[in-house]
Amino acid sequence: MNVGLAWRPELAWTIERNRESLAITEFVVENFDAKALPRPLLDLARGGMTVVPHGIGLSLGSGDPPDRARLDRLARAAEAVSAPFVSEHIAFVRGGGRETEHLLPVPRTREALEIVIENVREAIARLPVPLVLENIAHVFEWPEDEIEDAEFVSTVLRETGARLLLDVANLAANARNFGWDAMCWLDRVPLDRVAYVHVAGGVSGCDGFYHDTHEHSLAEPALALLAEVSARIPAAPILLERDGNYGTREEIEAELAAIAGVTRGTRRVA
Amino acid sequence: MSLDARKRLAAREGAVVAALTEGGPPPAGFEPKALEIAARVVAKKIERVGRKRSRSFSLFPAKR
DSSP, X not given: OOEEEOOOGGGHHHHXXXXXXXXXXXXXXXXXXXXXXXXXXXXXXXXXXXEEEEOSOOOTTSXXXXXXXXXXXXXXXXXXTTOSOEEEESXXXXXXXXXXXXXXXXXXXXXXXXXXXXXXXXXXXXXXSOEEEEOOOOSOOOTTOOSOHHHHHHHHHHHHOOEEEEEHHHHHHHHHHHOOOHHHHHHHSOGGGEEEEEEEOOEEOTTSOEEOXXXXXXXXXXXXXXXXXXXXXXXXOEEEEOOSOOOOHHHHHHHHHHHHHHHHTOSOOO | OOHHHHHHHHHHHHXXXXXXXXXXXXXXXXXXXXXXXXXXXXXXXXXXXHHHHHSOOOSSOOOO
């Protein structure tokens, strides 16, 4: 089963119980001291599991170049777990001296595209392993957007050599909230450059918006999209993210089983 | 890319962040309602991250 579960302290026991059947895990770099990572996480890496440092704070879509200290921290984390690559996002998280703690969409203009490419190249030059970039769930779109998202993402990957962390839940959320055509998006990005896949749960709010919370069960549209992605790139590992409302170990294992079922084509999706 | 382009992007993103985190006016071109949902999402995230950082979590809690 080419399935994984994101490492969180609350999920450490679930991962330990299932370590023989899990192919991959990842941890949020900003949540830990890269020089003193949790022992269970290091044990997984030493035991041969692929462990990916996942950054959320580089802000590669900012007007400022990526921060050297954050890059060094990501590099140290990669070395600590012998990671084959590290991952980050095509997004910005701060501006005007304020932190948002949330991944925000970059304006899809040609000018911003060039800046993202420069930032990503600078990050790659300072990292000891390849960089993988994730598509995010948008919470708004810019009025000045002039490039389709698939083209924006594809150009960044092509011009920098970075690979793609394909988040199907984010893509499904963008299709639901902004009317994107997810299938066309998949047609237009280089799926041969996918390093691994993310999936997570969310919920439809009273505001009419689908919220990619990582705190709810997997939604049917994300599972349907996952089935499509799995059919197109069957070898790509699929990693379940959960960041709250962890429930019981059995509930998480049921989510992992649902993912495995989708990838085997044994679970019907709407 | 020129320094001016970076400054333009930083200013535009800074204005959005101010609107999302401090209730500032929507930046030029945005519909007034376009950022309301985003502001709620960001507020929740800031609160959640603050809560997580304010507690220490141990895999091996001390016996009580």
